[in-house]
Amino acid sequence: VKRFQDEAGEKLKGYILDLRNNPGGLLDQSVKVSDAFLNQGEIVSTRSRRPDEGQRFNAKAGDIANGKPIVVLVNGGSASASEIVAGALQDHHRAIVMGTRSFGKGSVQTIIPLSGHGAIRLTTARYFTPSGRSIQAKGIDPDIIVEQGRFTKEEQQIRRREENLRGRLDNPGAPGAADSEEGAAVRESADATEPEDYQLARALDLIRGIALYRNSNRAAN
Numbered sequence: 361v362k363r364f365q366d367e368a369g370e371k372l373k374g375y376i377l378d379l380r381n382n383p384g385g386l387l388d389q390s391v392k393v394s395d396a397f398l399n400q401g402e403i404v405s406t407r408s409r410r411p412d413e414g415q416r417f418n419a420k421a422g423d424i425a426n427g428k429p430i431v432v433l434v435n436g437g438s439a440s441a442s443e444i445v446a447g448a449l450q451d452h453h454r455a456i457v458m459g460t461r462s463f464g465k466g467s468v469q470t471i472i473p474l475s476g477h478g479a480i481r482l483t484t485a486r487y488f489t490p491s492g493r494s495i496q497a498k499g500i501d502p503d504i505i506v507e508q509g510r511f512t513k514e515e516q517q518i519r520r521r522e523e524n525l526r527g528r529l530d531n532p533g534a535p536g537a538a539d540s541e542e543g544a545a546v547r548e549s550a551d552a553t554e555p556e557d558y559q560l561a562r563a564l565d566l567i568r569g570i571a572l573y574r575n576s577n578r579a580a581n
Contacts, residue, residue: 361396361424374429374567376560377445380459384440387468394448395419397430397455401490403448406468408485429570430455431563434500435508439463446500447489457502458563466495504566509558 364372384390387404394403398419405416432446432455443462449455468485487495522528555561 365426372428373571374431375425376563376567377430377432377449377455378560379438379442379446380433380435380559381437382439382442383437383463384442384465387441387444390441390444391417394445396422396424397449398452399423401452403490404444405488405490406485407488408468413485429567429574431566432457433559433563434459434462434502435559436460436463438500439465443495443500444487444489447493447495450500450503451490451493456504456566457500458504458506458566459502459559460505460507461501462495462499464495464497464499466498504562506559506562511556511558511561 361375364375391403399421400419403417403419405414407414430449432449434442434446434457438446438459439462443464443466446455446457446462450457466487467483468487469481470484471479471481473479489495489500555564
């Protein structure tokens, strides 16, 4: 994130956390990732049959993204620790979760060593998001559902614009902007920089939209 900030400066509009097909990992790492973007509040809690064995993890002050918009991408392959991150940022309204419903692995396993170099793994608790939602067999529902798809670029018809008409009235604020050839036709085309990943492209659109909305609000004030 620091490298992005150093390289892009004011051009940096926001961040996308791509947790699609992320099967999870360690609980403490999911807490650290969530904490990096939160200033306060609960991140996740665990609850078992015995109330005294529950745990609660809270965020410390400090948002490395400095309040810039965040979009979290999830799908059916996002499980466990990645669901903890998505759920925490969603419940605190720190990020918009986009994609499809996650896997729903919200259980805590405890490994108990046995004699003879063996061990037994028991499910001992469930994970809960800050708002009290259980992830188990439910997953994280995205704020905006975006199914993965493919881009199909349609052949655009040839259109004439005002600037291509003979005897047009030029725009005094944009000298030289008109087509140099009188009566030339203009073919509309898609942005060549648009990513082929449909869900990622929609996340980028959302980040741009939020940034534009914030900038317009600042200008109005």
